[in-house]
Amino acid sequence: MAILVKKFGGSSVATPEKIHGIVDRVLSEKKPGDRIVIVVSAMGDSTDDLLDLAAKVTDNMPKRELDMLLSTGEQVSIALMAAAFCSKGRPAISFTGGQAGIHTSDVHSKATILDVDAKRVIKALDEGKIAIVAGFQGITDEGDITTLGRGGSDTTAVAVAAGIKADFCEIYTDVDGVYTSDPRIVPTAQKMDEITFAEMLELARLGAGVMQPRAVEYGEHNGVAIHVRSTFKNDPGTIIREEYTVQEKNFVIRGVAHDTNVAKIAVKGVPDQPGVAYKIFSALANANVDVDMIIQSVRDSDGSNDILFTVAKTDLVEATSVVESLKEEMGGFNYDVEINVAKVSIVGAGMLGSPGIAAGMFGALAKADINIAAISTSEISVSCLIKASDVKAAVNAIHDHFFPNN
Amino acid sequence: MAILVKKFGGSSVATPEKIHGIVDRVLSEKKPGDRIVIVVSAMGDSTDDLLDLAAKVTDNMPKRELDMLLSTGEQVSIALMAAAFCSKGRPAISFTGGQAGIHTSDVHSKATILDVDAKRVIKALDEGKIAIVAGFQGITDEGDITTLGRGGSDTTAVAVAAGIKADFCEIYTDVDGVYTSDPRIVPTAQKMDEITFAEMLELARLGAGVMQPRAVEYGEHNGVAIHVRSTFKNDPGTIIREEYTVQEKNFVIRGVAHDTNVAKIAVKGVPDQPGVAYKIFSALANANVDVDMIIQSVRDSDGSNDILFTVAKTDLVEATSVVESLKEEMGGFNYDVEINVAKVSIVGAGMLGSPGIAAGMFGALAKADINIAAISTSEISVSCLIKASDVKAAVNAIHDHFFPNN
Numbered sequence: 001m002a003i004l005v006k007k008f009g010g011s012s013v014a015t016p017e018k019i020h021g022i023v024d025r026v027l028s029e030k031k032p033g034d035r036i037v038i039v040v041s042a043m044g045d046s047t048d049d050l051l052d053l054a055a056k057v058t059d060n061m062p063k064r065e066l067d068m069l070l071s072t073g074e075q076v077s078i079a080l081m082a083a084a085f086c087s088k089g090r091p092a093i094s095f096t097g098g099q100a101g102i103h104t105s106d107v108h109s110k111a112t113i114l115d116v117d118a119k120r121v122i123k124a125l126d127e128g129k130i131a132i133v134a135g136f137q138g139i140t141d142e143g144d145i146t147t148l149g150r151g152g153s154d155t156t157a158v159a160v161a162a163g164i165k166a167d168f169c170e171i172y173t174d175v176d177g178v179y180t181s182d183p184r185i186v187p188t189a190q191k192m193d194e195i196t197f198a199e200m201l202e203l204a205r206l207g208a209g210v211m212q213p214r215a216v217e218y219g220e221h222n223g224v225a226i227h228v229r230s231t232f233k234n235d236p237g238t239i240i241r242e243e244y245t246v247q248e249k250n251f252v253i254r255g256v257a258h259d260t261n262v263a264k265i266a267v268k269g270v271p272d273q274p275g276v277a278y279k280i281f282s283a284l285a286n287a288n289v290d291v292d293m294i295i296q297s298v299r300d301s302d303g304s305n306d307i308l309f310t311v312a313k314t315d316l317v318e319a320t321s322v323v324e325s326l327k328e329e330m331g332g333f334n335y336d337v338e339i340n341v342a343k344v345s346i347v348g349a350g351m352l353g354s355p356g357i358a359a360g361m362f363g364a365l366a367k368a369d370i371n372i373a374a375i376s377t378s379e380i381s382v383s384c385l386i387k388a389s390d391v392k393a394a395v396n397a398i399h400d401h402f403f404p405n406n
Numbered sequence: 407m408a409i410l411v412k413k414f415g416g417s418s419v420a421t422p423e424k425i426h427g428i429v430d431r432v433l434s435e436k437k438p439g440d441r442i443v444i445v446v447s448a449m450g451d452s453t454d455d456l457l458d459l460a461a462k463v464t465d466n467m468p469k470r471e472l473d474m475l476l477s478t479g480e481q482v483s484i485a486l487m488a489a490a491f492c493s494k495g496r497p498a499i500s501f502t503g504g505q506a507g508i509h510t511s512d513v514h515s516k517a518t519i520l521d522v523d524a525k526r527v528i529k530a531l532d533e534g535k536i537a538i539v540a541g542f543q544g545i546t547d548e549g550d551i552t553t554l555g556r557g558g559s560d561t562t563a564v565a566v567a568a569g570i571k572a573d574f575c576e577i578y579t580d581v582d583g584v585y586t587s588d589p590r591i592v593p594t595a596q597k598m599d600e601i602t603f604a605e606m607l608e609l610a611r612l613g614a615g616v617m618q619p620r621a622v623e624y625g626e627h628n629g630v631a632i633h634v635r636s637t638f639k640n641d642p643g644t645i646i647r648e649e650y651t652v653q654e655k656n657f658v659i660r661g662v663a664h665d666t667n668v669a670k671i672a673v674k675g676v677p678d679q680p681g682v683a684y685k686i687f688s689a690l691a692n693a694n695v696d697v698d699m700i701i702q703s704v705r706d707s708d709g710s711n712d713i714l715f716t717v718a719k720t721d722l723v724e725a726t727s728v729v730e731s732l733k734e735e736m737g738g739f740n741y742d743v744e745i746n747v748a749k750v751s752i753v754g755a756g757m758l759g760s761p762g763i764a765a766g767m768f769g770a771l772a773k774a775d776i777n778i779a780a781i782s783t784s785e786i787s788v789s790c791l792i793k794a795s796d797v798k799a800a801v802n803a804i805h806d807h808f809f810p811n812n
Contacts, residue, residue: 016462050482056422057486058493065492068500069485072478076456079475080463086471087464094474099549120549143505143526 001033003125003166007040007135007157012172012231013077014044016084023084026130029234035125037164039135039157040081042073063108067137067147071097074134074153082132092130095120097146098139100131101163102156106140110149113138113156113218118163125164133160151212158215162222168239169219169226171211176230177237178203178210181256185392186399192238192254193246199254199347200240202381206345207259216240252350252357253402258395259345260388262292263316264338264373265323269304271332277307280326287322289315293343293376293385304333308374310385313339341373342391344398345383358382364401370394407439409531409572413446413541413563418578418637419483420450422490429490432536435640441531443570445541445563446487448479469514473543473553477503480540480559488538498536501526503552504545506537507569508562512546516555519544519562519624524569531570539566557618564621568628574645575625575632577617582636583643584609584616587662591798592805598644598660599652605660605753606646608787612751613665622646658756658763659808664801665751666794668698669722670744670779671729675710677738683713686732693728695721699749699782699791710739714780716791719745747779748797751789752804764788770807776800 006026013019022038030036050069054061061069078094085092097104101117124131135153138146148155154171161169178200181189195203197220204213210228219226219240229237270276277296284291295308311319316339323335344365351357358375361382365372370393374385386394412432419425428444436442456475460467467475484500491498503510507523530537541559544552554561560577567575584606587595601609603626610619616634625632625646635643676682683702690697701714717725722745729741750771757763764781767788771778776799780791792800 016459019463053422053482054486054489057425058489060493061485061489062492065485065489065500068488068502069482072481075478075481076459076475079467079471080460082474083460083464083467083471086468087466094471096474096551145502 001031002168003035003164005037005039005157005161005164005166005169007153007169007171008038008231009153009173010041010044010047011174013040013081016080019077019081019084023081023088027088027090035164037121037125037131037133037160037166038081039133039153039160040074040077041135041153042070043077046073046076064144067108067145070147071134071137071145074136078132078134085130085132090130091128092132093124094132094134095124096134097137097156098143100133100160102138102159104138104140104146104148106142106144106146108144108146111138111140111146113148113159116159116163118160121160122164151215154212154215155218158218158222158224158226161224162218166224169224171215171226171228172231173210173228174231175210175228176233176235177228178208178240178255180254180403181395181399182208182258185258185395186256188399188403190403193236194239194241194244195254196244196349197240197242198380199349202347202378203255203257206257206347206381206383207261207343208255208257211240252354253346253348254350255347256395256399256402257345257347258342258391260342260391261313262310262341262343262385263313263319264308264310264341264385265319266306266308266336266338267323268306268334268336269302269332270307270330272298272303272305276305279330280307280323281309283322283326284311284319287318289319289322293374293383295374310341310343310374340388341385342388343383343385344391344394345381346398346402347381349380351380351382360401361398364397365394368393368397370397407437408574409441409570411443411445411563411567411570411572411575413559413575413577414444414637415559415579416447416450416453417580419446419487422486425483425487425490429487429494433494433496441570443527443531443537443539443566443572444487445539445559445566446480446483447541447559448476449483452479452482470550473514473551476553477540477543477551480542484538484540491536491538496536497534498538499530500538500540501530502540503543503562504549506539506566508544508565510544510546510552510554512548512550512552514550514552517544517546517552519554519565522565522569524566527566528570557621560618560621561624564624564628564630564632567630568624572630575630577621577632577634578637579616579634580637581616581634582639582641583634584614584646584661586660586809587801587805588614588664591664591801592662594805594809596809599642600645600647600650601660602650602755603646603648604786605755608753608784609661609663612663612753612787612789613667613749614661614663617646658760659752659754660756661753662801662805662808663751663753664748664797666748666797667719668716668747668749668791669719669725670714670716670747670791671725672712672714672742672744673729673739674712674741675708675739676713676736678704678709678711682711685736686713686729687715689728689732690717690725693724695725695728699780699789701780716747716749716780746794747791748794749789749791750797750800750804751787752808753787755786757786757788766807767804770803771800774799774803776803
């Protein structure tokens with residue numbers, strides 16, 4: 001007997017047939033006494049269809065109204081899924097985000113879950129019903145409908161799981177778990193049975209796309225174990241939790257991530273004087289540009305500095321215009337922009353007590369004849385900036401070094 | 407300066423272009439200081455599309471889930487309409503039925519409005535916003551979404567008008583008001599400037615399709631004047647209210663209605679003894695069949711009775727099976743079913759103090775050589791059952807008699 005939250009994405013409920021497929025699977029896996037909540041997204045392309053409709057009315061939809069509009073997508077899914085369960089003789093009841101007690105901030109289109117009052121969901125479970133909850137949405141204190149932004153349905157699932165003290169929050173996805181690296185790039189990548197919240201968050205931050213960081217953070221803060229598993233297979237996937245329950249092997253490194261949404265800006269010959277870095281990076285922060293790696297090097301010859309930093313490619317236009325305006329204001333420097341770069345990273349909580357991990361990574365890259373343009377580190381990760389064309393070779397070289405047995 | 411509720415049906419908001427058309431019209435007619443609430447239905451065929459989708463999942467959608475599903479239709483309309491107003495620089499905000507404080511019974515798919523707590527709508531008006539409210543839907547005490555059944559958006563509009571103490575509830579429709587008869591059948595039918603609630607209700611009950619009776623009843627009970635007017639023209643339509651403000655002329659008859667959704671059942675030769683009518687009509691009532699006209703006649707010859715009654719054609723299958731089972735139980739009678747019948751009626755509160763009105767109607771029919779199969783009367787109406795093929799001639803003959811000046 002278990003308390004389970006199961007989350008299915010939009011592609012899993014894209015058609016009435018697929019909805020019935022999910023229902024059949026849930027019922028076949030359900031053990032007597034299991035209490036089950038299902039969180040679903042909007043059907044297939046329906047969110048895009050609603051956005052297209054909105055675009056025909058105005059190119060500047062107020063965010064509150066956009067949430068009012070988009071939240072109908074999940075409302076359709078939950079009604080149909082509840083009906084599908086009932087049609088198979090299994091009592092079920094649907095809840096909008098608001099009805100499920102998902103209270104959020106009033107930041108429309110990217111609201112944050114403040115708390116979950118799951119009493120209606122719990123009552124439904126007490127009555128022997130399967131509860132179907134709309135993902136991606138919530139309600140403000142005023143009763144306005146909000147949406148949670150990208151990956152919001154995962155966050156809903158984890159939040160509901162916390163609210164009903166579920167044993168697991170199962171996230172059904174098109175991959176069958178979290179891998180030591182992206183299997184599309186590294187054929188020898190291996191599915192992990194477990195990974196810690198901290199490691200998963202760091203992997204996500206560094207480019208691994210399996211789970212949205214916000215959902216993982218919510219799980220970490222509320223102690224909800226998250227089971228990432230396949231929509232298509234019945235095998236267990238990967239459980240994200242606070243601590244390992246089994247010491248699998250003594251891996252210090254848990255994963256190798258990569259990120260190609262990276263651009264490098266090199267600012268050359270800025271005066272070597274206090275406040276210069278502050279000036280550059282506060283200007284970027286004011287423009288809402290997230291800066292990732294930062295390297296400052298002193299030129300011995302003329303006493304001026306080179307400052308190199310990376311931003312997301314998607315922020316490059318904004319970042320460049322900030323640098324351009326600083327150039328006019330401060331004068332005397334040049335800058336280069338390079339978009340053919342990528343970042344490869346290793347992540348593992350074990351590296352804290354294991355010297356030589358970073359050196360092992362650099363060695364693997366050197367052996368593969370891959371040049372490192374910049375290095376940055378966190379407590380549980382090391383990242384190297386390399387040429388974009390080297391990504392595949394780099395990730396494989398690093399993976400082979402740290403996971404030699406696969 | 408006026409407080410106005412304006413209700414637009416699904417065909418008026420079927421496309422983004424039509425939504426903008428409504429917005430333009432509302433803004434061009436709005437006088438400074440006017441407080442405006444707009445009630446809208448789901449866009450065009452979107453409710454049918456949702457029903458089609460539901461039918462692909464199950465042919466037995468639980469009513470609660472059906473309401474969850476269908477209510478998304480209006481939610482899409484209100485979001486888009488609010489956005490359309492905002493795009494033209496006019497602050498607007500949308501409200502679901504629940505957010506607008508439409509509290510209903512929990513009879514899903516045909517809930518009744520219990521009360522309206524319009525405080526959010528009033529707050530929006532106080533802030534200078536146009537409030538857009540989803541028609542056809544409400545919320546139960548438990549927070550479940552309900553729908554009001556057929557014509558529900560009209561009822562929403564009248565209920566909101568009552569809640570905000572509006573001067574008028576304007577119902578925009580594809581006809582430009584309430585006519586003395588159906589203009590498609592009676593070319594000389596004339597638009598009325600005013601009609602009383604009681605007369606409008608009686609006309610609706612007897613087949614005039616302009617307004618749903620529930621909305622009119624809600625207006626009557628809450629003293630909300632309803633202005634039925636054209637979506638396409640700017641001319642005033644017909645105002646439905648408690649009392650006439652102008653004594654137009656001294657018409658005792660206000661309208662001639664007809665109804666072809668009628669079937670006649672004649673039960674012949676039932677024993678002339680107490681309890682027979684009770685047996686027949688309680689059995690029909692138990693089967694939820696509404697009986698309209700009832701005529702009982704005694705056959706002098708054998709002391710048995712003939713009982714003739716009418717039901718809606720849509721209830722005929724049910725009614726026939728009730729009579730069939732009674733025949734087995736009681737024995738000894740035959741029955742005929744006739745579907746080629748129709749009902750023509752005259753309505754007018756003035757007939758109370760005017761003798762000879764019914765006779766005038768019968769005379770008009772006689773002059774047109776139309777046979778009357780049955781007659782029934784209420785305080786403010788007289789109805790005759792005739793052959794369906796005589797409807798057009800009958801309605802015109804009666805209309806010509808009571809409205810000779812047109």
